[in-house]
Amino acid sequence: MSWDEALAALADGEPGAIAKGAGIDLWDLLKEEIVKPDLMVSLLNIPGAKDIAKSDNTLVIGSMATLQMIADHTDVIQVAPSLAQAAGSAASPAIRNAATLAGNLCQRPRCGYFRSLLHPCLRKGGGRCFAQDGHHQNHAIFDTEGCIATSASSLGPVLVALEAMVSVRGPGGASRTLPVEKLFLMASQNPTREVDLRTGELLERVSIPLAGTINAYHKVRARDGFDWPMVEVAVGVRIDSRGIITSGRVVLGAVAMVPWRAFETEKLLLNTKLTNDVIRKGADVAAAGARPLRDNRHKVDIVRSAVRETLEKVRRIVDGAL
């Protein structure tokens, strides 16, 4: 099957057709009866869809590449070690061996109310958010007015930090390319969808600019191994020959429905060297603007700690590079 055949099959099956990568998330949703497709179109066997290759100025990763392939690929490790690390530490070895890049970016949130058919919440088109005054220890701390679920993708924040682009193929072969950052939808923008794909559109590949950044990833989870992050941080910076930061992105995961850029920290880092002082201040402002809920203030504390850890990782790489 080719991309166009897959798209045609999906179009034929409308409504009620759904694309499937490894199905890790899809099976969970099927079991809970959150999705009830009439037709599933597997993309796993599309020729070339798993390829990872370096071209002149980008590293291209096919959307059906597995997390483990990404984690193990030498070009990924060289250009985007943070991506290799995020892919290599998500979920469990068994899941990583199957789970795909596209499936990871497009997976649905893990909010327990969302995953329960018995709770007709906003994200399922219902009238209320049960988490707002229920259990929300691991929910959002930004954009917390309506649905407060968080994006479950660990690769999303890393790809945003790496300024990656995503290629989307639509019905009739129409393609478009957009920054990964634009792929995700804030909960307040659209409470029922997480990614900005139109009906019948598929993620084909992701490209990461080679004009490389120094990048690092750090994740904090309650249980070490086989657990979702409470907070994760991806950083990508460019430095000049003196170690001064000329541009940079600091992106937080598991704190909102989108990879959340810590703009205050980014501003603070610009035109500075990563000194202890800069790192501390950068960490302190990372959660600026956070509106934590009754029971998740700890995530604000953890953001601070995690951003500091990540910036220290970056500093170690910078020190090594100079």
Added chain:
Amino acid sequence: MTERTLELGPAGHTVKVGWKDAPLDVEVWDGQVVLHQVGKPTRRIDAHHKVSGMSRYTTDIRLPGMLYGTIVRSPHPSAEIREIDDAGALTMPGVRGIHRLASKGDIVRFEGQEILAIAADSLHQAQDAARAVKVTYAVLPHVAELEQAMRDDSPVVYGKTSGVPGKNSLPVQGNVRGPATGGRRFAPTGDVSQAIVDAKVRVDLTFRTAVQTHSCLEPHGSVVRVTEDGGFEIWTSTQSIASVVSDVAREFSLQKSQVRVHCDYIGGGFGSKFGAGIYTMAAAHLARITKRPVRIVLDRRAEHLVGGNRPSSLQKVKLGASEDGTLTALEVRVWGSAGVGTGAGAASPYFTIYQCANRRSFEYDVFTNAGPAAAFRAPGHPQGVFALEGAMDQLSQKLGMDPIEVRLRNDPHPTRRLQWDIARKHADWDRLRKMWPARVGDIVRGIGAASSVWYNVVELGVGATVEVYRDGGVVVLSAVQDIGGGIRTVLAQVVAEVFGLQAEQISVKIGDSVWPIGPGSGGSKTTASLTPAVHQAAIVARKKLAAAVAHSLSVPAEDLRFHEGRVVDKAGEILTDFRSAAAKMRAEKIVGHGERTDDMPGISAAKEEPLRALATTIGGVQIAQVAVNIGTGVVTVEKIVAVHDCGRVMNPLQAASQVRGGVIQGIGYALFEERLLDKTTGRMLNPNLESYKIPTIANAPEIDVHFVDVYSGLNSTGAMGLGEPATVPTAAAIANAVFHATGIHPAELPMTPERLLKTWRDGGLLSE
């Protein structure tokens, strides 16, 4: 009858005890006997079967013509059933039968409560039919949380019309039943109020623990077939074959002999797999209705909802002590919720670990709209010990004393004192307790300790058969089940010991109710209950064998010895090997029976201290080393030193595995495990193993296990229990280590990052 002397007590500290009326035919393994198979680290005889997937668990059973059953459950935590319409479901493809488990007008009191069961040709057909069943409910108010249920304005789980469970002598007010004040065993002593007033040092503390579900990796389930005589043959995942036989016989008015129950392997029980359970009964009814074998296995959601759990607790603890650390007052009030059930008490360890002249307890069951609790690995004890030992550490801090010193001052148990010595040495306690808390970056290390207790529980009347075949085969038969403790292997060791053979030469047949009745595996009693019976059966068989071959060996039977695979005479002269000796039997096989009778009568010394303590309680102590990240609230357990006793250590390899399993489960209880019920809907939010977090192997620290062998003289093998105490002190020790590291006792389980960071923020730890 004869007069004998036994060596009893902890290894290295035994004393000679006279035994006046010792029966001639009982061989007792005391502290001086030399054993070759028992006590030797022996690999599980079924290890290969388990790791290669050859072991058949209940979920693997597929009978010809078998139907798949599923259970329709209430989605509501509190409702009245107005109507059950299953007519449509019955006509769906593949559906063969429906059995009602509730009726119109019934009240459901927890999410997951059973409404009816459906059997169909495939599981998917059964599930489709389940979705087509229309149940109309009138939803009633519910209460999900312990402390909410205690309030006067809370919805009441058991209204006036319906029977409150439990023995009725206790008062019931709203959802609160109690207090129980200890009964005869833990009756109040002294004058607690006065002693608290008089105490030089006192603490008055509150602790909380969450509901932990059993989360057995193999779910509850049964496959049931109707037999030719109108009875049943049942394959089930159970920790008590005998209880399944009697439950089913009672339900269907059958003779016990008409109910045959198999359980070759169990993927975890922890107390939740006693009795037939509704799923077995439903499968049996459906098997009768459809005249086909029926399989019902719970899914993971049902496991969490109805598979049993450890009750929550709210504990208010008061301790008083004199300046030297001697406890003078101890009071605990425990409220716990076993959901719609009872059994949330947690006061026992407050009475059985330390001595204290003035002591009292008040235990309350608080009903909530949640699935009933079940016995769970040392019921009441992990939660009770978490609070008691947390209070002991805070008392120690006030006293300015080392926490282990304070424990030693109040715990006269001879074994426990030895264990503290061993533990503090292997954990490097004296040095680390002073050197820590030490901070590197955000990581602070601490070390903490806790004690545990459990009891000598024994099931009498169980039996075993040992057979010796003319071809030299030796077989032991018992209807016991191996819950994972490794009783299969221990039975082989015991029989091998008696015949001078190796454990792997013995074939063990267990897990079938046609064999002599075995003990239930709960209360940590399997090995202590069964090995004496097997020991006796083997001795009887050996005597018969000796008698059968003595003539052809030209040696009197009483002079024959069985040793290292050979048959020797009194002088040690080798006569022949075991197999050749057996070949001389006339009969095809000889059979020996043994039964577990009362603990050995006449060892009166064991009824006095210090041996009495050894005979009544078992336990152990654990020391935890933790690394606390004060930036993220994440606690990493780096090492646990666990020193336990279980009478004679029958198989050190398996015993150590029991302790490791207990420790790892205790880590889950300490850090991760928590049933989350949504307050507004009363529904469980994490009925899976993804967000209900049990520890993974990656979370297992270094676990340094040591044993103190204890020769109790209580039974002929000297075995006692182990499985339960192994998990009792872990969470308490970890919490105390976090207390050492941070100066703030966590006070609430599990110690999740959000709880810890909040506690630290409130306690001023994070105000840099």
